[in-house]
Amino acid sequence: xxxxxxxxxxxxxxxxxxxxxxxxxxxxxxxxxxxxxxxxxxxxxxxxxxxxxxxxxxxxxxxxxxxxxxxxxxxxxxxxxxxxxxxxxxxxxxxxxxxxxxxxxxxxxxxxxxxxxxxxxxxxxxxxxxxxxxxxxxxxxxxxxxxxxxxxxxxxxxxxxxxxxxxxxxxxxxxxxxxxxxxxxxxxxx
Amino acid sequence: xxxxxxxxxxxxxxxxxxxxxxxxxxxxxxxxxxxxxxxxxxxxxxxxxxxxxxxxxxxxxxxxxxxxxxxxxxxxxxxxxxxxxxxxxxxxxxxxxxxxxxxxxxxxxxxxxxxxxxxxxxxxxxxxxxxxxxxxxxxxxxxxxxxxxxxxxxxxxxxxxxxxxxxxxxxxxxxxxxxxxxxxxxxxxx
Numbered sequence: 001x002x003x004x005x006x007x008x009x010x011x012x013x014x015x016x017x018x019x020x021x022x023x024x025x026x027x028x029x030x031x032x033x034x035x036x037x038x039x040x041x042x043x044x045x046x047x048x049x050x051x052x053x054x055x056x057x058x059x060x061x062x063x064x065x066x067x068x069x070x071x072x073x074x075x076x077x078x079x080x081x082x083x084x085x086x087x088x089x090x091x092x093x094x095x096x097x098x099x100x101x102x103x104x105x106x107x108x109x110x111x112x113x114x115x116x117x118x119x120x121x122x123x124x125x126x127x128x129x130x131x132x133x134x135x136x137x138x139x140x141x142x143x144x145x146x147x148x149x150x151x152x153x154x155x156x157x158x159x160x161x162x163x164x165x166x167x168x169x170x171x172x173x174x175x176x177x178x179x180x181x182x183x184x185x186x187x188x189x190x
Numbered sequence: 191x192x193x194x195x196x197x198x199x200x201x202x203x204x205x206x207x208x209x210x211x212x213x214x215x216x217x218x219x220x221x222x223x224x225x226x227x228x229x230x231x232x233x234x235x236x237x238x239x240x241x242x243x244x245x246x247x248x249x250x251x252x253x254x255x256x257x258x259x260x261x262x263x264x265x266x267x268x269x270x271x272x273x274x275x276x277x278x279x280x281x282x283x284x285x286x287x288x289x290x291x292x293x294x295x296x297x298x299x300x301x302x303x304x305x306x307x308x309x310x311x312x313x314x315x316x317x318x319x320x321x322x323x324x325x326x327x328x329x330x331x332x333x334x335x336x337x338x339x340x341x342x343x344x345x346x347x348x349x350x351x352x353x354x355x356x357x358x359x360x361x362x363x364x365x366x367x368x369x370x371x372x373x374x375x376x377x378x379x380x
Contacts (some may be wrong), residue, residue, distance in 0.1 A: 029303045030266040032259045057247030062220075063266070066253045070221045076253070077219040114218045139367075 002174045004153060005188055014184045017165045018156070026125050026153060027060035032054050032067070038175050039067035042123065042151040045173045046072075049148045053077055053114070055140070057107060057132050061124035064153060068123050070128070077113045077120075079135060081105045094138040095133050101181050116144035127174060128150040130161030137170075154178065157189050192367045193227050194343060195378055204374045208346070209282045216315050216343060217250035222257070228365050229257035232313065232341040235363045236262075239338045242309045243267055243304070245330070247286070247297060247322050251314035254343060258313050267310075269325060271295045284328040287321050299329050306334035317342040318365060320351030327360075344368065347379050 013021040025031040050143050051072050056065035056081040069076045081096065082105055090152075091108040098105065114120070122136035133150055140147040148171065155162045155174030158181075177189035203211040215221040232254075241262050247253035247269040260268045271286065273297055281298040288295065304310070312326035323340055330337040338361065345352045345364030348371075355362050366377040 008229070023300065025301070028268055028270060028300055030256055030259070030268065032256050032266065033263075036260075058269075059252060061255045062249060062252045066220055066222050066225070066256060069220070070226075071286065073223075076222065078218055078249075080218060110213065110218055112214070 002041065002175060003034055007031070007034055008154065008176055008178070008186060012186060013180045014186065018159070018181065020154070020156060020178060020181060020186070022033040022154060030063050032063070035063050035067045038064060038153050039071055041175050042068050042121075042173060043071035044172075045107060046121055046151065047150055049121070049171075050119050051148055053118045053145075054122050055079065055109075055114070055120050055122045056124055056135060057081070057135060060126070061132075064125055065123040068121070068151070072121070075113075077109060079107045079113075079139060081107055092139045092142040094135045094142075096135055099131070105137040107135050107139075110142075111143070114139065114145055118143070118145040119148050120145050121148050122150040124150075124152050125154065127162050127172075128159050131167065133157045133161065133165055133170075133172075149173065151175075192231065193224055197221070197224055197374060198344065198366055198368070202376060204371045204376065208349070208371065210344070210346060210368060210371060210376075212344060217253075218265065220253050222253070225253050228254060228343050229261060229293055231365050232258050232311075232363060235260035236339055236341065236361075239361075240309045241338055243308045243310050243335075245269065245299075245304070245310050245326060246314055246326070247271070247325060250316070251322075254315055255313040258311070258341070262311070265303075267299060269297045269299045269302055269329060271297055277283045278325045282329045282332040284325045284332075286325055289319060289321070297325050297329075299333075301333070302310050304333040304335055308333065308335040309338050310335050311338050312340040314340075314342045315344065317345040317352050317362075320355065323351065323360075323362075339363065341365075342368060 054069040090111040151173040157177040180187040273288040341363040345348040347369040348366040370377040
């Protein structure tokens, strides 16, 4: 079994509202050794896809995106939430609803960092309802870039967004897919 | 000269309002190879300080914090902005004014990730007016942890916060200190 699944079983907590808390190793506290293992698994799955750019959305996917970029020897483009004073010039813009924060925000990527010549792998920590994936599809399409695929550490399989993306033909790797959290017991998809 | 200074000269842009834009390698787009070089410099300066935890504030310090944690073989604690649904339990809380976003936010760290037994190195991408450092001091003090020191990639030296921290006795490493950006020309402190 992948180390990530062991960590989810050992440290993950199921909270009210179908929330899977993996904060102790994936985002509030980051276990960089585990992140590197997950990144290696992502690399093994996409190493023949001519990936030349990793994309993520701030902030909890940044650590995994950077670890993955190390294997691909390429740069990471971070879609930023909200309009910040240190982002200037022309940007691609998309709308993002964050279930974690309960609000809709603009997500922006400077046009200078993404173009039609890019083969993009989108990386995030979590796939739940798929809003980050929608942004990846939207922004790479605006840029005319080729979205090679998407990779996440943990997919909440029972929420359906992952299977919908697969049925639409996207190459999606979820290193661990949680298919059920009934009564606090976590069950993985094989 | 450190690679970071070369990158600032080559790719940095001076914008109105004393903003130094280094988005093309440090935050909007991340050059992981350069980040690793900066992390190595930080490690060399703090390797004898028994650091057992890296702390940062989301989001632009996360990549450098994770790269630094790899050298120290320790975990990263990320202070999160705003109250998110996936953070539960007792937290340390501090107030943060973001000059980049122009608003004050709560910054929270779950108490389970920081305690009196920790030797903490705070890592961030930028030191301008020092608000992130104030949070590091505040939160580690609440936890009773030992704040070993602070390290940033770029310090805007002319804004004074770095020198104030040094005069107060904090061990602060800034891999590049920009002392002037007059007329768009960037001058480093020796």
